[in-house]
Amino acid sequence: MDRLSLLQGIAKISVFVSLLMAFFLYTVKTENKLANRLFAWFFIVSAIDLSGFFVFEYIQDYPNLAIFRWTICLLAMPLFYLYVLAVCYSDFRLKWNHLLHLLPLTVVNLVFIPRLYLGMNKEISNSIDQMPEIYFIQILIEFQYVFYIVSAFLVLKQYKEIYLENYANPSSLTYKYLFQMTTVFLVAHCLVALKNVLRYSDYRQVFLWLNVVVGTVALFITCWLVMKALNHPELFRGINSKLKLTKNILPEINDNTIEVKEHHNEAIDVQIMTLKKYMVEKEPFLDPSLTIQELANQIDIPVRDLSVLINHKMDQHFFDFVNEYRIQKAMNILKDKSKSDLTVLEILYEVGFNSKSSFNTSFKKYTNLTPTAYRNAS
Structure with a gap:
């Protein structure tokens, strides 16, 4: 089996497991439906992102669709951040101001409109990796990821402090689970960032193999989260967001x-x-x-x-x-x-x-x- 076939096989399994996890989260009976649905959409977005390893064969005649699929990854971290809030705070509800989390996706697609969506052709398609718009979105993704990872850790820090001051239940599964998950995502994204740097270097072969590593890591993370959710469907005990330190x-x-x-x-x-x-x-x-x-x-x-x-x-x-x-x-x-x-x-x-x-x-x-x-x- 060559490298591309291996990568596509891993990606297909990851997409299948992600969609299976999303289905489970939507159908499992639980009190915290909002958290489950946010996490389900996180897995759906992740599946769309991971599908890029094999779906290009089917959408290469629709370059605008391929570009839009690529930008969808900008929804992943906002969904994860909102999921963390929904798990930590039992009274969390979505509000109109949460639409601001759609801003990066909106900005990126507005940037793409002039030269790509309205003027895509074979010449542009072949040189898309060298276009300023692509550099822009990659830089934006890195800034967005850092912002949401730091924000998630700050939410968890406050959650832990409020929990210790107001609750006596010795179980801290919620904090441990979310902290582990956020840390794993941080490590995984460091691999992605390294992969993107190597993409524009002389180490092209290393970049291609790192694609396989990232795909494998994504699969293991997905399976780990699936097992966590299956074993602990009632894992979380949220706190009241109105509580103060x-x-x-x-x-x-x-x-x-x-x-x-x-x-x-x-x-x-x-x-x-x-x-x-x-x-x-x-x-x-x-x-x-x-x-x-x-x-x-x-x-x-x-x-x-x-x-x-x-x-x-x-x-x-x-x-x-x-x-x-x-x-x-x-x-x-x-x-x-x-x-x-x-x-x-x-x-x-x-x-x-x-x-x-x-x-x-x-x-x-x-x-x-x-x-x-x-x-x-x-």
């Missing part, structure tokens, strides 16, 4: 609320003691889905005040604050000889965790030992 709440608080209390250390100490006493006596941390809003309702403290109290005054994330009580209870159970028949898995569920990996990570963070090692040393 404590550092952003403090400047907004007026003299009638927490700032008055900041001048009364004794009142702050009483609040902290009341909170700790409630945590020990009522054990709300046993609920694996406990949020700071739910805890605020239980102890009758405004959620903003409770957030400032824990995240600012006690200098802990709500996530760590709750997990500390879970670990302390787990330590007591592990030391209790009368409960030696309980497995580590049973204990972690009993104290409010919902996965063995997150329990082991948190336990080792607080004790420098694994749960089994701690039990044996007690």
Whole structure:
């Protein structure tokens, strides 16, 4: 099998899997339909882009269609960015201002109109790689990719900070999944960028082989995402986009609320003691889905005040604050000889965790030992 046939075979498989993934995302039953549909369109656009490795044989008589197919890739990263927003924020909705993400595609096609769409001929078709318009779109794609990758990482950073300050569920699958995906896309695009540089160098053979590598990477990424989605169709727990970080709440608080209390250390100490006493006596941390809003309702403290109290005054994330009580209870159970028949898995569920990996990570963070090692040393 020659290089071109190998590349076309890989591309055809990738396109098939991408379209299969899009169909799955459109048909799977889930609460977050918007996120699934955005991701489905991302896969459809990716399939159109990957089809360029073999579809040219069928559309070579329609050069304008070939050019438009090539520009469609400018929709991929905006769709991925919107998908990240839809997954991270449960109240995310598409708005009219999101049409601005179509601007690069619109600009590029307007640039192509004068010389290409209206005047395409065989001579221009043969020298298209050397045309200024092609250089323009390649540079635009690189800038667009950097912009959306950085934007996605910033969204994930804020998501993680808000999650830690407001939620106690020890599972962070959403963040890990999206972070891994964004990182993989970044690495894959670095290969694409290198391929495009080599395209205009003396290393033409390396460029051709790199096409095969990029096609293979695209296939593996697609299959990995398919397996992730199939294994975890209910993977995500979005947060409310209206939630704010404590550092952003403090400047907004007026003299009638927490700032008055900041001048009364004794009142702050009483609040902290009341909170700790409630945590020990009522054990709300046993609920694996406990949020700071739910805890605020239980102890009758405004959620903003409770957030400032824990995240600012006690200098802990709500996530760590709750997990500390879970670990302390787990330590007591592990030391209790009368409960030696309980497995580590049973204990972690009993104290409010919902996965063995997150329990082991948190336990080792607080004790420098694994749960089994701690039990044996007690």
